Amino acid sequence: MKSTRPAPDLSKPRLTTSAMIASIASEGQRTKPAPFGHALVELARSRPEVVGMTADLGKYTDLHIFAKEFPDRTYQMGMAEQLLFGAASGMAAEGFMPFTTTYAVFASRRAYDFIHQTIAEEDRNVKIACALPGLTSGYGPSHQAAEDLALMRAMPNMTVIDPCDAYEIEQVVPAMAAHQGPVYMRLLRGQVPLVLDEYDYRFELGKAKLLRDGRDVLIISSGLMTMRALEAAKALSDDRVDVAVLHVPTIKPLDAETIAREAGRPGRLVVVAENHTVIGGLGEAVAGVLMRAGVHVPFRQIGLPDEFLDAGALPTLHDRYGISLSEVVRRVKGWLK
């Protein structure tokens, strides 16, 4: 007999499920529209081998910006992710550089073997940009790519990038092109927060960068959790907790040297914060680095639990699973007690 959830308490106020592509920008935050699409157009002007390919999600991955500018360089492969990646391999074999887009769940889960065999094993120069990484949709597990980094970083030859904001995405796109070989990028699309332009920051493939220093806590983070970490660091400073933030946008190859060096500085709690299941993502990757380097420090993880996540409104879910600003602050404080 099929069991379902208990009926809700109808007397309680509740948020509605946000649109599938909920904005991850907090209220009043500065944003920039479609940074990936615009950066790709910019890149393609000087790189005639760049083509765009999508599986019926051009509009929802900002590839429509590229398609509008370069209609004859855009390939609609239909709602067929296996075909998308196989065809991208063939296109790359002919000397082109396909930027392929879909949702992270469909690339990492549905088309995994196609990416593994036709792209990674053959070391084809295919770039994979995937929207809705981690928990950035309230649609439920069908659209929540909680495990995409674990899957992609396990694949030989694959470079894996989890950018934080619009400023970074604009730099990641040309860096993906400069790297010969397959790259998986977690894509933030639509109105994307603008954060890192306020820091002295440049994206470098394979490099972790210290965005702020602090004596009490080191948060190691990637993707949108770096934005949360920076916000949390400001909030915690009001409580006289001094938080450093090490941003690790390249999940693979991991900057083990910088991570071990920063984590090895004595007297700090090390927290890894990621928009990903705690299994097989940045947290466990960092733990492995620290173990291998002989760095023994207090270590905590902020990430999504090993369970199928709920459907609902994104702010509710970020609170529920511990990756909202208030939850990050609350947890760090709790660990310092």
Place this chain on the structure above:
Amino acid sequence: MDTVATRLANAPTLAQRAYNIRRNALRMGEVQGQGYIAQALDISDVLAAAYFHAMRYRPEDPAWEERDRFLLSNGHYAIALYAALIEAGIVPEAELETYGSDDSRLPMSGMASYTPGMEMSGGSLGLGLSIAVGMGLGLKRKASTSRVYTLFSDGELDEGSVWEAISSASHYKLDNLIGIVDVNNQQADGPSTQVMGFEPLVDRLQAFGWFVQRVDGNDLDAVVAAFDAAKTHPEPKPRMIVADTLMGKGVPFLEQREKNHFIRVEPHEWQLAIAALDAGRP
């Protein structure tokens, strides 16, 4: 005297090519004591017609830009393709004895990074036609006249991705794509038509917008004619050759052996098989 005319006159016939391919495959099978030899024997005529009649390539330059591409989707047929690549002079005959051994360039399942002339890593079935679609699109972008030949097996018709590729090749009018499906009616768990029915295959493929021919894949003249028609057909459609083949073809005692995806050949039988093949040498 070495003139073009005498060289042409002395050139092996396609039947001799097919015989040589079969013989190469049997010799590799003997090295390993196993292999998908029944499939290799059934597809040798198609490979002979592809490599010695239909396709454009340079043996000394397997990556020649203007070559026709050949994708082996059913990677376990590698033993057959190696046999053809050896016959074509792309892979040295001396490497035949390394088949399936440590450090060999001829692994049991075909991989692009191992072997000259191998254009894809197959083995995980259902990949080839999707890659072919991308190559076909890429070649058209480059205004290349090269074609993409893709060999796959009837069992692969079970894979949904094959039909994704079949739809899109038609959508993009990829008339530079020539698919060859080997219908030997045998896959891992039994006869392909019983494992998962795919007939009427010609009607289905035509309904998907392909130019389709069905031939006896062991009738060299018919296969040659099918390749010719596939190359010259005027409609802007992808082309499919449905090749009905006989597993073990050319070695009578293997043709008659109970059909099985992985036919067992006893150690003493390899020489018997080569002798049986030689008895029918063209």
